[in-house]
Amino acid sequence: MQPPAIALENVVKRFDDGAPVLDGVCLTVAPSEFLTVIGASGSGKTTLLRMINRLLDPTAGHIFVGGKETAAQDATALRRSIGYVFQEVGLFPHMTVAENIAITPRLIGWTADRISARVSELLVLVQLDDDYTDRYPHQLSGGQRQRVGLARAIAASPDVVLMDEPFAALDPLTRETLGRDYRRLHDELGITTVMITHDVLEALTLADRIIVLSGGRVVADDKPRDIIDNAHPYVAELMQAPRRHAQKIGQLFGSSESA
Amino acid sequence: MTDPRIADALGRLPDYLGNHILVSVTALALGLAVSLPLAFAAFRRPVLRTILLTVTSIVQTIPGLALLALFYPFLLGVAALSERFLGFGFSALGFLPAVLALALYSMLPVVRNTITGLGGIDPAIKQAAIGVGMTPRQSLRLVELPLALPMIMAGIRTASVWVIGTATLATPIGQTSLGNYIFAGLQTQNWVFVLFGCVTAAILALIFDQLLALIERGLTEHRRGKIVAGAGALAIIIAVALLPGQIRAQHGYIIGAKTFTEQYVLANLIEQRLAAAGLPARRRDGLGSAVIFDALTAGEIDVYVDYSGTIWANQMYRSGSAGRAEVLEKVGTWVDEERGVRMLGSLDFENSYGLEMTKVRAQALDIS
Numbered sequence: 001m002q003p004p005a006i007a008l009e010n011v012v013k014r015f016d017d018g019a020p021v022l023d024g025v026c027l028t029v030a031p032s033e034f035l036t037v038i039g040a041s042g043s044g045k046t047t048l049l050r051m052i053n054r055l056l057d058p059t060a061g062h063i064f065v066g067g068k069e070t071a072a073q074d075a076t077a078l079r080r081s082i083g084y085v086f087q088e089v090g091l092f093p094h095m096t097v098a099e100n101i102a103i104t105p106r107l108i109g110w111t112a113d114r115i116s117a118r119v120s121e122l123l124v125l126v127q128l129d130d131d132y133t134d135r136y137p138h139q140l141s142g143g144q145r146q147r148v149g150l151a152r153a154i155a156a157s158p159d160v161v162l163m164d165e166p167f168a169a170l171d172p173l174t175r176e177t178l179g180r181d182y183r184r185l186h187d188e189l190g191i192t193t194v195m196i197t198h199d200v201l202e203a204l205t206l207a208d209r210i211i212v213l214s215g216g217r218v219v220a221d222d223k224p225r226d227i228i229d230n231a232h233p234y235v236a237e238l239m240q241a242p243r244r245h246a247q248k249i250g251q252l253f254g255s256s257e258s259a
Numbered sequence: 260m261t262d263p264r265i266a267d268a269l270g271r272l273p274d275y276l277g278n279h280i281l282v283s284v285t286a287l288a289l290g291l292a293v294s295l296p297l298a299f300a301a302f303r304r305p306v307l308r309t310i311l312l313t314v315t316s317i318v319q320t321i322p323g324l325a326l327l328a329l330f331y332p333f334l335l336g337v338a339a340l341s342e343r344f345l346g347f348g349f350s351a352l353g354f355l356p357a358v359l360a361l362a363l364y365s366m367l368p369v370v371r372n373t374i375t376g377l378g379g380i381d382p383a384i385k386q387a388a389i390g391v392g393m394t395p396r397q398s399l400r401l402v403e404l405p406l407a408l409p410m411i412m413a414g415i416r417t418a419s420v421w422v423i424g425t426a427t428l429a430t431p432i433g434q435t436s437l438g439n440y441i442f443a444g445l446q447t448q449n450w451v452f453v454l455f456g457c458v459t460a461a462i463l464a465l466i467f468d469q470l471l472a473l474i475e476r477g478l479t480e481h482r483r484g485k486i487v488a489g490a491g492a493l494a495i496i497i498a499v500a501l502l503p504g505q506i507r508a509q510h511g512y513i514i515g516a517k518t519f520t521e522q523y524v525l526a527n528l529i530e531q532r533l534a535a536a537g538l539p540a541r542r543r544d545g546l547g548s549a550v551i552f553d554a555l556t557a558g559e560i561d562v563y564v565d566y567s568g569t570i571w572a573n574q575m576y577r578s579g580s581a582g583r584a585e586v587l588e589k590v591g592t593w594v595d596e597e598r599g600v601r602m603l604g605s606l607d608f609e610n611s612y613g614l615e616m617t618k619v620r621a622q623a624l625d626i627s
Binding site: 053055076077079080084086087088090091092093094103104107108152 | 383384386387388389390391392393394397401402405406479
């Protein structure tokens with residue numbers, strides 16, 4: 001049987017001597033699955049994500065990526081094999097679009113020809129024109145920057161991509177378009193994605209599966225269709241707003257169609 | 260060009276300017292070679308960072324002239340030790356102390372700007388660098404250094420302006436520089452010289468600043484042409500500065516002179532007399548009173564005119580006064596026996612001190 005793409009076993013993370021941020025988290029993500037993580041600020045979402053590529057190490061417990069325990073691997077090599085999309089984009093301001101996209105292949109030691117071919121290919125994948133190649137991040141719109149961020153994350157063809165609120169800073173329309181575009185890439189390339197979001201609607205519409213973190217524990221873990229009826233009080237509260245919106249919008253569209 | 264002083268000043272320019280550039284560039288290169296690695300090592304280590312910034316700040320509070328002067332006795336001691344234990348000595352006068360003091364002087368802006376520049380980088384960017392798979396060293400080289408570069412270059416530019424300006428103070432410790440115009444001009448009331456020295460030093464500093472700025476723009480804009488143009492121009496300036504050095508390397512007697520009017524006159528007279536006798540000679544003007552006797556005993560200069568009372572008090576540490584003949588005789592014996600210096604004789608001029616006061620004040624104090 002194929003091992004899970006990502007597995008966490010009883011992971012605990014404590015900073016200094018404070019209360020644990022994550023307190024015994026167990027989680028498996030199947031290959032090519034799209035998992036979203038939702039939860040309040042301070043619920044440990046970003047900490048969870050950062051431990052998967054060893055930007056942080058757990059206080060206790062075990063983490064496996066591709067069936068191999070991460071603690072036993074070289075952290076730098078592990079990070080190069082995993083795509084990461086940062087909350088505030090995190091593009092390098094002194095590098096052009098092409099140089100930003102090429103960074104991980106360059107670190108791995110690809111040849112210049114292979115890198116430049118890959119950059120062209122990626123620009124098509126994230127739907128950016130060729131003439132963006134030599135621009136700098138400050139010359140791009142927010143949406144364009146995050147398209148570059150996506151291209152950079154998948155440049156070295158990783159099996160796993162981690163996304164930390166990737167579309168949070170974008171306007172709603174761009175956010176929705178980029179979300180859909182990424183979901184298409186995820187499906188085409190067979191990537192395993194873990195995406196953090198505070199936008200419940202985004203989580204529901206993009207994911208195969210959603211987990212809800214609260215107080216350092218996983219309080220719900222289900223498909224979007226099922227999680228909306230979850231009885232856990234915090235989860236029910238989270239689902240209230242989308243439910244009201246859905247009803248209201250259903251009425252609006254319903255009435256306009258019947259008119 | 261009607262004023263003969265301008266022609267005189269222009270005639271000395273290759274020597275003064277060449278020396279000024281050499282001592283400044285060497286000091287800057289040495290300063291950078293020390294400051295940059297130290298700053299890279301210190302910016303992530305709070306304790307080392309504090310020590311480094313404190314020490315370089317303290318150095319900056321020492322007046323430039325004092326810092327330059329302090330290196331002379333220090334190096335004299337080091338040279339003596341080296342001669343004794345390693346079998347070779349070196350000149351403690353001129354180039355070496357000037358380079359060391361100026362290099363030390365250049366450190367603060369470079370160290371501070373490097374630490375500030377590297378420390379001021381957005382943590383999110385550094386996190387991204389690690390996240391895409393860079394090692395800390397790669398993050399420093401590929402991300403942090405390029406982003407801090409404008410700040411670091413600004414520090415280097417400040418240091419170059421400071422060093423070129425302060426190098427004018429290297430004259431009293433025996434390093435020829437554009438300061439020779441200023442010190443000689445101040446003593447002989449030759450304002451053309453003073454202005455000439457100030458203006459040429461300022462122009463030189465501006466040229467260096469602008470060329471470094473050009474290199475900086477080339478680096479940040481990835482424009483190879485600008486880097487080559489800036490670095491090439493600097494290289495040409497340095498090469499041209501080396502040329503007079505080849506011509507200068509001549510043999511002959513070296514006549515020392517302190518920074519007083521009559522010293523300039525006397526050194527000139529000695530030079531003329533030697534030239535008339537067919538002996539090559541050159542002057543080393545503007546030496547500080549504190550260094551000139553040591554320079555003589557160390558063989559840096561061959562002859563100079565000193566004042567018997569100065570040696571009596573400052574070298575022999577005698578207090579109280581004695582008769583003129585007695586002082587002269589004892590000084591002559593002392594320099595011969597203790598320092599291996601031969602007193603050639605006394606000149607026919609008196610340089611005693613006098614006390615002046617108004618008649619009213621003298622009557623009030625009952626002094627007649």
